Amino acid sequence: MGLDNIEKLLEKYFEASTTVAEEEQLRDYFSQEKVATHLEQYKPMFNYFSIAKEERYTKQVPLKPSVNYYKWISVAAVAVLTFGVYFGNQYQEKKKAEYAYQETMKAFELLAENFNRGTEKVAYLKEFEEAKQKIYNNN
Amino acid sequence: MKQAEFLNVVMPFKDKLYRLAKRLLVSREEAEDATQEILLKLWSKNEVMETYNNVEAFAMTMTKNFCLDRLKSKQAGNLKLVHSNYSDENTSLQSQLEAEDSVSWMERIMEELPEQQKMVLQLRDVEQYEFDEICELLDMKPTAVRVTLSRARKTVREELTKKHSYGIG
Secondary structure (H helix, E strand, O other): OOHHHHHHHHHHHHOOOOOHHHHHHHHHHHOOOOOOHHHHHHHHHHHHHHHHOOOOOOOOOOOOOOOHHHHHHHHHHHHHHHHHHHHHHHHHHHHHHHHHHHHHHHHHHHHHHHHHHHHHHHHHHHHHHHHHHHHHHHO | OOHHHHHHHHHHHHHHHHHHHHHHHOOHHHHHHHHHHHHHHHHHOOOOHHHOOOHHHHHHHHHHHHHHHHHHHHHHOOOOOOOOOOOOOOOOOHHHHHHHHHHHHHHHHHHHOOHHHHHHHHHHHHOOOOHHHHHHHHOOOHHHHHHHHHHHHHHHHHHHHHHHHHOOO
């Protein structure tokens, strides 16, 4: 790359009429150790552009899984609700059946008690029968 | 768009967003915050992102607008951006000192430029965008871009010549 060529490019560069490729040539030229002394002053400029391009964004960005999150929560809620209603109903029915059973048992007990009272009274009839037999036998 | 897909799209230009943000906001922390903000905004738009024909240009424009808004609100609040990162990596050896010095010098010169010139210089000389891309990103006419760029480059040259001939800041 001839020196006068570089000078021409520089001139164009400051008029902003160089292409990206020509600017690349300038950067290449000024990245060398040795540049012409009268061009030395431009060195920091072109070197700085190359250095500035090296800077990186290193922070991590916390990307949340946006909308999907809510979708799955609502699915879970619906599932819990359905199970709740289903098992809740079952439990209620079981309770009702137990109550009915208890009530029936009470009724039967009452019945049995009254029956027993009846049989006790019937026991007197037996005495009467025995006495009657005795009288018959004596005759 | 899935997260992995999104990252694949965004990864190649996220550094460019950061560098543009840093050029405008100067402070590293501010620039990092701005970049994160932009990436999150993009992510929240990921459903419609496939319909954009140039996500990078879109993101760069977003960054530009975000940073300019940020600067405006800082100015209105009469606050100055605080930063302490003129010269990073202090592990420099004696031989590197001079080079680093000129880098921070260049940084200071670019900081003094008007915002429009800063952006054009950043996009062209650091990121090597073509003129029509810059026109689209900054919403400027091609001639305006050329004039701004030429002005920016000449200002930098002037400042450098001053330093070169006097050796002082």
